[in-house]
Amino acid sequence: MDYRLxxxxxxxxxxxxxxxxxxxxxxxxxxxxxxxxxxxxMAHLARKAFYPAKLPFPMMHVDTGHNFPExxxxxxxxxxxxxARLIVASVQESIDKGRAMEExxxxxxxxxxxxxxxxxxxxxxxxxxxxxGARRDEEKARAKERFFSHRDxxxxxxxxxxxxxxWDIYNxxxxxxxxxxxxxxxxxxxxxxxxxxxxxxxxLPNLYFAHKRKVVNRDGVLLAExxxxxxMNGEEYEEKTVRFRTIGDATCTGAVLSEAGDIPxxxxxxxxxxxxxxxxxxxxxxxxxxMEDRKKAxxx
Amino acid sequence: xxxxxxSTAGSVDDGKSTLIGRLLYDTKSIFEDQLESIEQTSERRxxxxxxxxxxxxxxxxEREQGITIDVAYRYFATPRRKxxxxxxxxxxxxxxxxxxxxxxxxxxxxLIDARNGVVEQTRRHSFISxxxxxxxxxxxxxxxxxxxxxxxxxxxxxxxxxxxxxxxxIPDIRYIPISALKGDNVVNESEHMPWFxxxxxxxxxxxxxxxxxxxxxxSRFPVQYVIRPQSDSKxxxxxxxxxxxxxVFKPGDDIMVLPSGFTSKIKSLDFFGEELEEAYxxxxxxxxxxxxxDISRGDMIVKPENQSTMGQDIELMIxxxxxxxxxxxxxxxxxxxxxxxxCIVKDVRYKVDVNTLHRxxxxxxxxxxxxxxxxxxxxxxxxxxxxxRNRATGSVILVxxxxxxxxxxxxxx
Ligand SMILES: Nc1nc2c(ncn2[C@@H]2O[C@H](COP(=O)(O)OP(=O)(O)O)[C@@H](O)[C@H]2O)c(=O)[nH]1
Numbered sequence: 001m002d003y004r005l006x007x008x009x010x011x012x013x014x015x016x017x018x019x020x021x022x023x024x025x026x027x028x029x030x031x032x033x034x035x036x037x038x039x040x041x042m043a044h045l046a047r048k049a050f051y052p053a054k055l056p057f058p059m060m061h062v063d064t065g066h067n068f069p070e071x072x073x074x075x076x077x078x079x080x081x082x083x084a085r086l087i088v089a090s091v092q093e094s095i096d097k098g099r100a101m102e103e104x105x106x107x108x109x110x111x112x113x114x115x116x117x118x119x120x121x122x123x124x125x126x127x128x129x130x131x132x133g134a135r136r137d138e139e140k141a142r143a144k145e146r147f148f149s150h151r152d153x154x155x156x157x158x159x160x161x162x163x164x165x166x167w168d169i170y171n172x173x174x175x176x177x178x179x180x181x182x183x184x185x186x187x188x189x190x191x192x193x194x195x196x197x198x199x200x201x202x203x204l205p206n207l208y209f210a211h212k213r214k215v216v217n218r219d220g221v222l223l224a225e226x227x228x229x230x231x232m233n234g235e236e237y238e239e240k241t242v243r244f245r246t247i248g249d250a251t252c253t254g255a256v257l258s259e260a261g262d263i264p265x266x267x268x269x270x271x272x273x274x275x276x277x278x279x280x281x282x283x284x285x286x287x288x289x290x291m292e293d294r295k296k297a298x299x300x
Numbered sequence: 301x302x303x304x305x306x307s308t309a310g311s312v313d314d315g316k317s318t319l320i321g322r323l324l325y326d327t328k329s330i331f332e333d334q335l336e337s338i339e340q341t342s343e344r345r346x347x348x349x350x351x352x353x354x355x356x357x358x359x360x361x362e363r364e365q366g367i368t369i370d371v372a373y374r375y376f377a378t379p380r381r382k383x384x385x386x387x388x389x390x391x392x393x394x395x396x397x398x399x400x401x402x403x404x405x406x407x408x409x410x411l412i413d414a415r416n417g418v419v420e421q422t423r424r425h426s427f428i429s430x431x432x433x434x435x436x437x438x439x440x441x442x443x444x445x446x447x448x449x450x451x452x453x454x455x456x457x458x459x460x461x462x463x464x465x466x467x468x469x470i471p472d473i474r475y476i477p478i479s480a481l482k483g484d485n486v487v488n489e490s491e492h493m494p495w496f497x498x499x500x501x502x503x504x505x506x507x508x509x510x511x512x513x514x515x516x517x518x519s520r521f522p523v524q525y526v527i528r529p530q531s532d533s534k535x536x537x538x539x540x541x542x543x544x545x546x547x548v549f550k551p552g553d554d555i556m557v558l559p560s561g562f563t564s565k566i567k568s569l570d571f572f573g574e575e576l577e578e579a580y581x582x583x584x585x586x587x588x589x590x591x592x593x594d595i596s597r598g599d600m601i602v603k604p605e606n607q608s609t610m611g612q613d614i615e616l617m618i619x620x621x622x623x624x625x626x627x628x629x630x631x632x633x634x635x636x637x638x639x640x641x642x643c644i645v646k647d648v649r650y651k652v653d654v655n656t657l658h659r660x661x662x663x664x665x666x667x668x669x670x671x672x673x674x675x676x677x678x679x680x681x682x683x684x685x686x687x688x689r690n691r692a693t694g695s696v697i698l699v700x701x702x703x704x705x706x707x708x709x710x711x712x713x
Pocket of ligand 1: 312317446
């Protein structure tokens with residue numbers, strides 16, 4: 001008798017268990033969806049969790065307005081194919097309504113502002129459990145996250161006093177106005193995600209694969225040409241063959257030089273790389289506790 | 301490739317962070333930008349060596365105080381295995397976080413400083429590991445370089461540990477003399493300790509056999525979620541989603557639903573349109589049955605000839621995890637498998653002195669980090685097994701009704 005599961009099967013079973021637990025424990029769960037590979041993995045897992053039924057919760061994209069057009073196009077098609085309901089919460093709208101203010105400077109990032117829009121949307125739709133695709137291997141503050149991560153009525157994370165989380169018994173009890181962030185793929189690494197996407201043949205935005213694009217090198221981060229970036233003195237766009245390791249706000253998500261045109265080549269590349277995927281993100285380069293600070297303020 | 305989940309524990313300064321840093325560094329799991337960032341911080345603080353602890357201490361408060369407060373998870377792989385490492389805090393104050401990290405592992409590493417031997421935290425961590433029924437323990441006697449790689453000193457520590465651990469129920473305990481700082485016996489065999497016959501730590505982690513640690517005998521399927529598609533074509537479909545928590549299920553098997561006692565046969569085991577030939581722990585699947593019976597979340601599907609115990613009076617070993625003490629005859633929320641209930645604490649039987657492992661029967665107040673045995677009565681029957689027999693169906697958590705905090709981890713006796 002050989003009752004053995006591969007590591008990917010174990011991670012998949014764990015994630016599906018957590019997603020089902022979310023649907024069961026919360027009144028108004030939602031799946032946060034950015035259009036990136038982790039969100040796509042999450043959406044795929046959620047589909048598997050409830051098959052043949054549809055997702056018992058909507059998906060929500062917190063749209064910075066600074067997305068690559070490819071991301072939005074992909075998002076709409078992917079969600080339609082799943083037969084899911086999509087809510088778009090717009091950072092631009094938060095700015096227009098005076099809820100949030102654009103950063104000053106040549107590199108205005110809307111990353112921090114996403115928290116405001118997200119918290120407003122959580123309040124508006126009364127979401128109590130928000131499924132996210134964050135992974136513990138991404139960043140050192142994330143490495144401390146629980147699967148069920150409690151947020152107070154201000155949406156704040158209190159990392160020094162997290163609820164103990166025993167075995168696979170998740171405590172989603174909450175008071176009115178509070179919410180949970182739930183991270184079913186906590187234990188996956190970047191490599192696991194790629195291997196899983198390859199195994200499952202899930203479609204991906206073409207930004208992840210090598211293509212020619214005009215980029216500018218700013219502090220070691222290759223930023224793609226977009227209307228949201230103002231070139232500074234002496235800066236110039238150059239055409240390079242690049243791909244993206246993460247997909248986020250165009251103003252801070254850096255590209256990497258790469259020739260990898262399909263997932264197996266990406267897997268080879270990721271396995272050999274000496275930089276974390278967030279190493280190419282300007283938002284995390286701002287300070288050592290950039291992520292922790294953002295998370296305390298209600299970030300994903 | 302298979303997966304090993306393990307934890308590291310030890311008293312403060314026994315070298316836990318150094319060991320983890322070494323494991324990650326030598327398996328090439330540290331990225332350049334991570335190294336750069338800790339180099340900068342080390343430099344800024346004026347350290348004269350690269351402080352690998354900065355890698356694992358992910359919170360500002362931890363970096364400021366130089367201690368680990370909460371579990372951090374680390375991931376690395378060798379060609380043989382993938383590893384999930386729960387780096388748990390050593391401070392007694394954060395024992396609950398140590399329990400959090402250790403509750404999901406197959407194996408625990410306990411570090412001991414070769415100069416100091418067994419200390420209170422060693423005993424506490426070992427006792428908790430045995431309570432949690434972690435089947436494999438590796439005792440790393442660290443800082444061997446500071447005792448001249450002395451076999452005699454190593455044997456002394458091992459003997460001391462054996463004396464204590466003979467009272468614990470851990471089936472597999474191994475000992476390795478290491479120097480986390482210099483790298484002896486961590487990834488590579490040590491040149492300084494030819495007297496040691498065993499394998500280095502990493503090789504042991506790669507090869508320890510954990511498949512038999514799951515229960516493949518008692519079939520248990522706690523129903524997590526009922527799947528009923530709303531679309532026209534699938535209106536008849538009624539699936540019970542859940543995670544197999546023990547044993548093996550196959551289509552055609554006779555099953556019984558608890559607590560109702562209704563019986564039926566398994567029609568199919570579904571997974572995303574595929575029909576499986578069998579399902580076992582820890583697979584997440586969807587079960588359909590031949591008969592239409594009333595089943596909801598919290599029910600347990602078992603085999604008629606091997607049922608879980610059904611009862612409301614339950615004896616538990618608990619780790620108390622809250623500043624607010626346990627209230628005698630207090631009421632708590634309780635969560636067990638997929639079932640919610642409430643309970644009342646009917647009696648505190650005894651507390652355990654973790655140093656001597658003796659029962660304390662004259663002081664029964666259970667405060668933060670205390671371990672003891674209690675009797676509870678639940679509002680609805682729990683469909684359970686003893687924790688020793690099955691981790692998944694033998695564990696509960698107690699939750700404060702007012703704060704919603706998880707206040708205790710409970711293991712059914
Ligand atoms: N000489 C020697 N020093 C060590 C060894 N392992 C750790 N240390 C030192 O012991 C101190 C505490 O180590 P650290 O890893 O921070 O301990 P932690 O509190 O358990 O994480 C540091 O100064 C380390 O450099 C070892 O094997 N040999």
